[in-house]
Each structure stands twice: as structure tokens, then as C-alpha cells.
Amino acid sequence: MDRRTFLKVAGAIGASAFLGIYHSDISNAIEISKTKIVWIHGAECTGCSESLLNAENPDIVQAIQKLNVDLVYHETLLAQQGIFVDGRLAGTSELNSEILLNDAIEEGGYILVVEGSIANGPNGSGKYCMYGERPFKDIFKKAAENADMILAVGMCATYGGVNAADSAITDLMDFRGVSFLKEDPSKGMLTELGISKPVINVPGCPAHPDWMLLTLAAVILGKIRVPDDLDAVLDKYDRPLVFFPADHTLHDNCPRRGFYDVGKLDTDLSGDGCLWKLGCKGPYTHSDCALRKWNGSVNMCTQAGSPCISCCEPGFPDSSSPFYEEAEDKPVLFGMNADSLAKVGVGTAILAGAAHAVRRIVVDKDDEKEGEV
């Protein structure tokens, strides 16, 4: 069994086990539902869905029940099946999830949740990410057009994420986020398709379950009126300010912050000091990870000893890689970083100053003596 097949099987078993445990609850929730959600997956690892299943307060079932949500379609939670006969979908929506998705989209009036980036390549065809016989780009286009609003979850769907990271094939693959490509809103897939819809971005790799569920809850309960309130509650990257505060960074509330304050900056991963010199990007990351924490508010990356990799900033992963090197160590001019430039500058200045001083103090004195003679 190859690695890819193994991962598929493992994912299916996990999802099946979850469905087995919560089958009746999910069924009940769906029956009394009112707000429809269509959750589609582009190019991604399903880590955000995995994160969603790890939600604790509320957990996924509580959220579906309390919020009266009709989870019409979810690529991994729903058992996937799709039959094409002679290139056409066969069966009914109950037997064929491809038809179920089509019907849901046709019906409209739902919140579209997008997980994963959208391939635009090659040459704008979107064929580098296919579902059945359809490019995901086409599925996204139809789903977006009929949606009331769009919630992009995870780095891939929000800003392109690892799919859009710099590489030899980045331009060819041309992966896009829903409304952004990295920091650039003009290259989001919605702009590419000429669709205008309100979007909320919940980045992260993966997105924190609270960020996803509480944002959905706020929208469903009318705490955030879409689109009227969006300007007030989102930052310029369309992230909810409450989770991604513009006025401070993760570093400000980091559990290791005290070590930074007293100047204990670790230089290896085994210490208990501040991880800044190990490449921690906490000082550049706007998120409430250090307050909210992960895994049921038990722990978080820096607390566990791993430098923050800034996985919810639009430029991720390029803007924060190499993950274990300081941001100040990146090349800024002529392939040199700030420290190297400083060494060259200081070295040149010392040499020039010394040469000038020798000429003025030693040689000039000799010239004067010769003149006197």
C-alpha cells in the first residue's frame, strides 16, 4: 500500500469512526436544521476539518445542534460516493454525493465554507485540482455564485497557503485563496472569476476550531451582520479582529514572554527560555493562540517548545520560512542579511578610517619632517 492510499484509508477510518459515534446526533441536528452550510474542499490536507472535529467548547455536534445548522454537504464528514456513467452523474442525491452537492448549490441560500486552495492552472483551466471529472475551480465558481456568504478556513483557502508557496511550479499550478493570494486581494479566486461575495477569512494551519465555530456562530446568530458589520469586525485581510488582533501579537501574551523580558533567549530547542533566536515568529504574528491555546485550551506551540511559525499570516509559509531562523536573518540586499551587511559596512568603515588615520597621523608627519629638512 502506498503512502497516499494509506492516508486515504486512515482518513476514511477516522471519519467513519466519528460518524459511527455521533451518527444519531448528527442526523437529529440535520433534521431540525435551518441555516444551511455547504463545506467544500480544494487543495489541502483536511487538517482544518480534523481540527474542527477536535473542537471542545462547543464541539462539532453541540455547534450543529445549538446553532440549528443544516450541514448539507461536507466532503469528508459525509460518506463520499459518486458515479459517472459516460461522463454523466448517475443515481440520486441520496446515493451520489456529487448530485447532492449539485442540488444544494442549485437550491442556494447557504453559507459556503471553503477549505483548501483553488487551482487556477494550467492556463486558467483549474485542472490541477479535479473532483470526479470536474475542476474544483468550476465547483467553487457555482457554489460561490449561489452562496449568501463565504467562510474561508485554513491558510490554503484564505491566502493560498503551502500550495501557493514559492517553487518552480508555483506559477504553473497557480493556486489561489478565495479572496486573496498571499497578501494580494487582486489575485483572489473570486476576483479572477468576477464574483462579488462577502468573505470572512479564518486562517491558520490548521485553523483553530474555536475560530471556525465561533465565527460561524456569530454569523448564524446575527452577532455579525453580513455584510454590514464586516468592515468593523474584520482586519484588512478579512480576518476576525477578535481572533487576530491588529494591536498586538502572539509574543505579547506568550507563556515564555517572561524569559524574553529578562533576556533569556534560548539557542537550542531543549530550553525553557524565549524561542525568538530559534526563529520564533511570535513577534510578527497576530493571533490569540497564547490566550486561547489549543487542544482544549491546554497547550500551544511555543508552550510546547516549538517556535511559532506564523501560520495565520497571509504570507505563510514563505514569509515565515525558514521556520527555525530569525526573520532578521533573511537576505535583504545582494543576498545578504542585515547582520552580514552590517559586518561588511563596519569592516569597510574601519578599514577606510584606519587607512585615512594612518595617512594623516603617520605619513603626514613624515612629509612635514621632510619639508622642514
Add this chain to the structure above:
Amino acid sequence: MVQENEMVVKRYSFLERLAHFVHLVCLFILLITGFKIYMGWDFMTYHIALVIHLFAAVLFLFVNWIIIPYNVLMTECPRCPMCATGTHNMFLHKISHISHRYLFGPTDIRRMKQIFLNYLGKGGYPAFTIYNVKRRGYIDKLHPVTQFMLFFEGGAVMFIAFSGIVLYDLQWAIFGLPVSEWLLSASEMIAPSLNMSALAFIRVIHLLMSYFFIVELIVHVGIVEFDPKVWKYYKAVFLTGKEDLSDPDYVELIDAERDSLE
């Protein structure tokens, strides 16, 4: 010839000396506390270093953006014959004079060339203190290397101040103007091309400018001041503010003969 006692003139006003001294002290404080914060030196806590750093930064900017421009604008400007006849505007003359005194220009390029040739043993070291005896005023005062560095120093002060504002407060605003947000937006235009976030780029700029001031200090002390014949200016800039023009090193007098005849 002019009389000996008339040769001692005021080179730096009290305000100029004060500005230079405060600039120097603040620069040292800023570098030490800044690198304490960046390197994690353990001789004081982050909070104390930050408070001292901020205090020194405000003073540094006050001197650089208020006192020094005031001093420059108040630069004494010897009237030229054209001013006397009213054939050109006094204001334009003053601007032209100030530009010549503080901006690196063709005269300074010639002097730099002379310095280089002098280094190779061809010709003398150029005079950079040019004084018009008849009209009792400096035409030029600064070493060409200092004038060369002035432009970059002005830029460095601006960059380190603006980047410092963002690092101090990510949402700093004044009179309702979201200065930090504007600066972050400006940073965003460049940062992605260096694979950095806007905030990280601003931090790198702050660090780079700190290094610039170290380089500038080395150049200022090493090239300009590390010369026994220039040490007379230490006394002038730190203590007396006066210069004896009868000391011929690096001094050139203009209109001295004609002055004595009038």
C-alpha cells in the same frame, strides 16, 4: 591683513553644541538599549531598557527634527555682492547658501577627489573650512565626508523613527491619523518581495538603521576626526564653540586682503 584677535570666530553656537551633544548621548543610549532588547543582553530588564530607549528616542527625534533644522535655518549667511545690489532674492540666496553648506555637492566631490589624491601622495589635503573674512561668515564648514553622510543620516533617522513607531505600537495614531497602519501598508508593498511579513520587514529596517549609525559613527570618528589636525574642532564642538582661523590647517580665508583695505 586682518588682525590676529579678529581671527577667533564663533564656529558653533550654544544650541548647535547642545544639539550635537544630546544627539551623541542619545545615539549611544539608543544603540545600547536597542541591542540589549535585540540580543537579550542581561544587564537590565526588557522593560527598563524599553523605557530608557523610548525616552532617548523622543529626545533624539526632538533634537534631529526640531533643534537641528532650527539651527540650520538660523545659519549665518554672509551677504554676497549680488544681495547688496538687490539683484537677487535674499531668501533664495539663503537657501542656496544652506544647501551648499549642508548638502553634498560638486565642491565636496572635488574635495573628496583631492583627499584621495593626497592619500596617493599627490597634492595637499583640501581645506574644508572656508571663511569669508570681509563679510565675516563661513562659506563652508563641514568635512566633505560628513556632508556625504548627512543625507544618509537624515534618511536613517527618518526610517528608524518610523519603524520604531510601528514597533512601539502597531496601531499608533496621531490626530486620528493611523500612522502605524499606513507604515505597515507601505511596508507591505516591499516585504512580500523579500518573503517577509510587513512587521518583520519593519523590524529588519529598524535593525539595519541601527547598524547604519554604527557605521556612520566609525566613519565620523575614523575618517573625519581621527586626525590630530582636526582635534581643534573637538574643543570647538564640545566646549568653546570658537575657532582660531589663524591655525591654517584645513582653513581657507576668502577676501582677507580686500577686507584689510576697506
